[in-house]
Amino acid sequence: MAKLLVQKSGPLNGIVDISGAKNAVLPLMAAALLPEETCTIDDVPALQDVRVMEDILTSLGAKVEQKEPHVLEISVPGELANVADYELVKRMRASFLVMGPLLARTGSAKVHMPGGCTIGARPIDLHLKGFRALGAEIIMRDYSVEARAPRGGLVGASVYLDFPSVGATENIMMAAVLASGTTTIENAAEEPEIVDLANFLNKMGARVKGAGTDTVKIEGVRHLHGAYHTVIPDRIETGTFMLAAAITRGEVLIRNVVPDHIKPISAKLRECGVIVEVADEGMYVVADRKELTATDIKTLPYPGFPTDIQSPFMAFLATVKGPSTVIETVFENRFMHVAELNRMGADIKVSGDRALVKGGARLEGAQVIATDLRGGAAVVLAGLAAEGTTEVSEIYHIERGYENFVEKFRGLGANILRIND
Ligand code: EPZ
Numbered sequence: 001m002a003k004l005l006v007q008k009s010g011p012l013n014g015i016v017d018i019s020g021a022k023n024a025v026l027p028l029m030a031a032a033l034l035p036e037e038t039c040t041i042d043d044v045p046a047l048q049d050v051r052v053m054e055d056i057l058t059s060l061g062a063k064v065e066q067k068e069p070h071v072l073e074i075s076v077p078g079e080l081a082n083v084a085d086y087e088l089v090k091r092m093r094a095s096f097l098v099m100g101p102l103l104a105r106t107g108s109a110k111v112h113m114p115g116g117c118t119i120g121a122r123p124i125d126l127h128l129k130g131f132r133a134l135g136a137e138i139i140m141r142d143y144s145v146e147a148r149a150p151r152g153g154l155v156g157a158s159v160y161l162d163f164p165s166v167g168a169t170e171n172i173m174m175a176a177v178l179a180s181g182t183t184t185i186e187n188a189a190e191e192p193e194i195v196d197l198a199n200f201l202n203k204m205g206a207r208v209k210g211a212g213t214d215t216v217k218i219e220g221v222r223h224l225h226g227a228y229h230t231v232i233p234d235r236i237e238t239g240t241f242m243l244a245a246a247i248t249r250g251e252v253l254i255r256n257v258v259p260d261h262i263k264p265i266s267a268k269l270r271e272c273g274v275i276v277e278v279a280d281e282g283m284y285v286v287a288d289r290k291e292l293t294a295t296d297i298k299t300l301p302y303p304g305f306p307t308d309i310q311s312p313f314m315a316f317l318a319t320v321k322g323p324s325t326v327i328e329t330v331f332e333n334r335f336m337h338v339a340e341l342n343r344m345g346a347d348i349k350v351s352g353d354r355a356l357v358k359g360g361a362r363l364e365g366a367q368v369i370a371t372d373l374r375g376g377a378a379v380v381l382a383g384l385a386a387e388g389t390t391e392v393s394e395i396y397h398i399e400r401g402y403e404n405f406v407e408k409f410r411g412l413g414a415n416i417l418r419i420n421d
Contacts, residue, residue, distance in 0.1 A: 006380055008384065010249065011287075027094075048400035060081045063077070119336075154175060156182045157181075158184040164187050169189040170189075178221065182217060194212065196231065240309070253282050256282070297327070311378035328354070336371035363385050373402075
């Protein structure tokens with residue numbers, strides 16, 4: 001099993017370039033199933049999750065070619081199968097995002113239920129509420145979900161999302177673009193990844209308005225054509241490296257950043273005394289000027305504080321003076337990293353949806369596991385500040401979502417090594 005050995009490092013110093021966003025490229029790849037012509041997606045990060053999505057699109061009959069590093073060409077010249085391969089779907093729950101495009105393009109789709117994961121049950125009821133609103137019949141059988149459009153095709157409708165679900169907003173948008181009539185998604189997710197998907201769909205000839213607000217309107221069209229699109233930078237990877245600079249009291253220049261996308265992270269780091277400055281060449285994060293202090297965070301749907309940065313930020317809060325409270329409102333079980341941080345000497349107590357961080361901990365290296373993608377990043381960050389060596393196992397969680405994770409940290413002077421046990 002591969003592991004990471006992390007030594008006390010820093011202050012980190014230097015330049016890091018952010019990759020294309022994992023949570024944008026996955027829906028973009030699914031959307032490429034919609035037109036019969038070729039779509040080209042640029043700045044695609046080299047991630048395990050991207051490879052799984054490539055395999056799923058190929059299994060459905062799409063042609064997926066890597067034209068050059070980070071550039072994918074996806075074309076669906078012929079018939080699309082409409083049953084997603086179980087073995088592939090179970091490897092990544094974002095596979096469920098092929099449901100909307102398949103339903104729109106072929107009139108039916110059958111996808112295995114996406115499993116829950118360590119951070120929560122991850123239900124799909126809001127996705128199905130949207131498909132039903134568009135007229136689809138939903139059949140749940142042998143742990144699969146089958147959606148069938150009416151004979152005349154999907155019909156635009158209004159749907160209210162009880163929670164501004166990112167995936168449900170994306171799936172319903174993609175199902176609605178070829179429906180007859182207009183679809184309105186109320187209480188839609190406002191994440192930048194939703195806007196990126198809407199921009200791509202509109203380049204194909206779709207008519208999507210209001211992406212990035214809580215009301216998205218999709219006027220159905222009869223035909224979509226191929227398009228070229230560059231993935232937005234990964235705001236969660238950006239936040240992860242901002243916190244790497246902060247936890248090691250370093251000074252880092254982060255390039256390929258959209259400052260607007262990480263406003264809540266910049267704001268909370270500034271409250272702790274970290275300098276975050278946007279310049280032409282990128283964003284400077286400077287944490288070596290003065291004693292840093294704690295602040296409280298509460299995760300919320302965008303534009304609130306991102307749940308994906310909750311665990312890396314908690315690792316940082318464990319090292320600064322003063323108590324802090326971390327409230328997780330998006331997922332029901334996103335504190336698994338707390339036990340790992342406490343093994344390293346942090347003093348964090350969980351009670352319901354909140355974690356009370358004592359702060360000012362002198363972290364010690366330990367044997368820990370990556371409990372999930374972002375929890376794995378959190379223990380690596382803690383390892384950079386801990387005395388001695390931190391051995392992180394289960395690192396497949398980390399590698400599925402961060403491109404060149406180890407190389408980028410080493411480029412900033414981090415003592416981190418990937419070994420095969
Ligand atoms: C996306 O997941 C991201 N994944 C997640 O990133 C991210 O944490 C999440 O959005 C929230 O920002 C991708 O984009 C591939 P949701 P998604 O639907 O779409 C409830 C990472 O680390 N819900 O917005 O699955 C759900 O239970 C990953 O990169 C329903 O109740 O998130 C959860 O509590 C982790 N019914 C909340 O909404 C539904 O039908 C947010 O889920 C759908 C969701």
